[in-house]
Amino acid sequence: MEITEDIRYIGVNDHDIDLFEGQYDVSENGMSYNSYVILSDKVAVADTVDAHFVDEWLGNLEAVLDGRTPDYLIVHHMEPDHSAGIAAFMERYPEAQVVSSAMAFKMMKNYFGTDFAGCSVVVKEGSELDLGAHKLAFVAAPNVHWPEVMFSYDAHDKVLFSADGFGKFGANDIEDPEGWSCEARRYYFGIVGKFGKNVQAVLKKAAGLDIQVICPLHGPVLKENLGYYLETYNTWSSYQPEDRGVTIAYASVYGHMKQTAEELAAALEERGQKVSLFDLARDDMAEAVEDAFRYDRLVLCSITYATGIFPFMSTFIHTLAEHNYQNRTIALVEGGSWMPMAAKVMKKQLAELSDITFTQAGVTVLGALDDDSRAQIATLADELSA
Known part of the structure; x- marks a missing residue:
C-alpha cells in the first residue's frame, strides 16, 4: 500500500x-x-x-x-x-x-x-x-x-x-x-x-x-x-471525560444487584442521561474500563461477599486504579442479606484514586428491592442527573 x-x-x-x-x-x-x-x-x-x-x-x-x-x-x-x-x-x-x-x-x-x-x-x-x-x-x-x-x-x-x-x-x-x-x-x-x-x-x-x-x-x-x-x-x-454519561458496572449473584442496576439505568434514561451498563462477570471488562473513562459518572453496584465485595468488582476497581482513573463522580450501590458493607469496602478501595467526587446519595438493598430501596434509586438518579 x-x-x-x-x-x-x-x-x-x-x-x-x-x-x-x-x-x-x-x-x-x-x-x-x-x-x-x-x-x-x-x-x-x-x-x-x-x-x-x-x-x-x-x-x-x-x-x-x-x-x-x-x-x-x-x-x-x-x-x-x-x-x-x-x-x-x-x-x-x-x-x-x-x-x-x-x-x-x-x-x-x-x-x-x-x-x-x-x-x-x-x-x-x-x-x-x-x-x-x-x-x-x-x-x-x-x-x-x-x-x-x-x-x-x-x-x-x-x-x-x-x-x-x-x-x-x-x-x-x-x-x-x-x-x-x-x-x-x-x-x-x-x-x-x-x-x-x-x-x-x-x-x-x-x-x-x-x-x-x-x-x-x-x-x-x-x-x-x-x-x-x-x-x-x-x-x-489528561484523564478528562470524553462525553457526558453514566457507566453502571454491577456484580450480582442471585439477580438482585442486576435488577437494581437495570432499574437505576432506566431511571437515568428517563431523566435524559446516556447510560452504559455492564455485568462484570459476563461482559468484556476492558469495555467496562473503556466506558468508565469515556463518561464523567460511574456507578458501582456490588453485593456484600465474604465481608467484602464480589471478586469481579474488586478486579474492576483494581484495574481502574492501575490505569490512573480520576476526575470522575462515583456513586456506590450495595446489597446484602443481613449486614451490607460493600459500599464501605468499595470506598476504601477507591481511596487511592485522585480527584474523585462521591455522590451524597447511594442505594442499599437488603435482600431484594422494596419501596425503600426504589426510593433510594430515584434519589440517586436525581443527583446523577442534576
Whole structure:
C-alpha cells in the first residue's frame, strides 16, 4: 500500500488471534501489525511484525524493495509483536544497520542473545537519520507504553511514525463499522492509559511538527482530520471525560444487584442521561474500563461477599486504579442479606484514586428491592442527573 510517493506499508493482518496481550478480546476483528518502508536515496524499514507472520512480512518487504537492499532497520518499539522479525531481517540483510534507542538494544540482547554490536546506530531525542531526500528526526517517547519507545518524524512527507501511539484493535483488511474511536479507546485505556503524563509530554513535542500522516504500529494509517486524533489523545491522556454519561458496572449473584442496576439505568434514561451498563462477570471488562473513562459518572453496584465485595468488582476497581482513573463522580450501590458493607469496602478501595467526587446519595438493598430501596434509586438518579 502506498502511503506517500516514497513510503510503503508492508504490515500484516492477524485473524487467528483471540486475545491480544493475553487479555484483550480481538477474536471478532483480529489485529494488525504495521511496518513501513521509506524508499529514499537510502532505504529504511520501520519495525517488524509478530513472530507468526515474519515470513509473510519478509515477502511483503521483498516485493516493495524491487531489487533494492535495505540500509536500515528502525526499531521504534521492542514489544515482541513488533520486534520478532529483527533477527530474521538481519540474517537476510547482514549489511543493514539497526537503529534504535540504547534501552532497546539492551532488550534485543535479552530477546535475541545479541545487541547487534557493529551494526547498531543508537539514537535519542533530537537524533537524525539522513536517508537523502528524507531525514528522520527522533522523538523520545518513554513509557508510551514501554520505556525504550521512540517516535520518528519525516519532514519531507510530514509523516509521524508513532509506535503504539494512535493504535487500535482490529485488522486493517476489514472495515470497522464503529469507526476508529471505539477500538482505539479500548486499546488506549487498556494498554497506554496508565501513562497519561508520558503521552502528554510527547504530544507537546508533536505540537511543534507539521504532521500530515500518522503511521502507528496497530490500526489504520491516519491521513485525514488529524486534529481530531490529536485532540482525542489529549483528552484521554489528561484523564478528562470524553462525553457526558453514566457507566453502571454491577456484580450480582442471585439477580438482585442486576435488577437494581437495570432499574437505576432506566431511571437515568428517563431523566435524559446516556447510560452504559455492564455485568462484570459476563461482559468484556476492558469495555467496562473503556466506558468508565469515556463518561464523567460511574456507578458501582456490588453485593456484600465474604465481608467484602464480589471478586469481579474488586478486579474492576483494581484495574481502574492501575490505569490512573480520576476526575470522575462515583456513586456506590450495595446489597446484602443481613449486614451490607460493600459500599464501605468499595470506598476504601477507591481511596487511592485522585480527584474523585462521591455522590451524597447511594442505594442499599437488603435482600431484594422494596419501596425503600426504589426510593433510594430515584434519589440517586436525581443527583446523577442534576
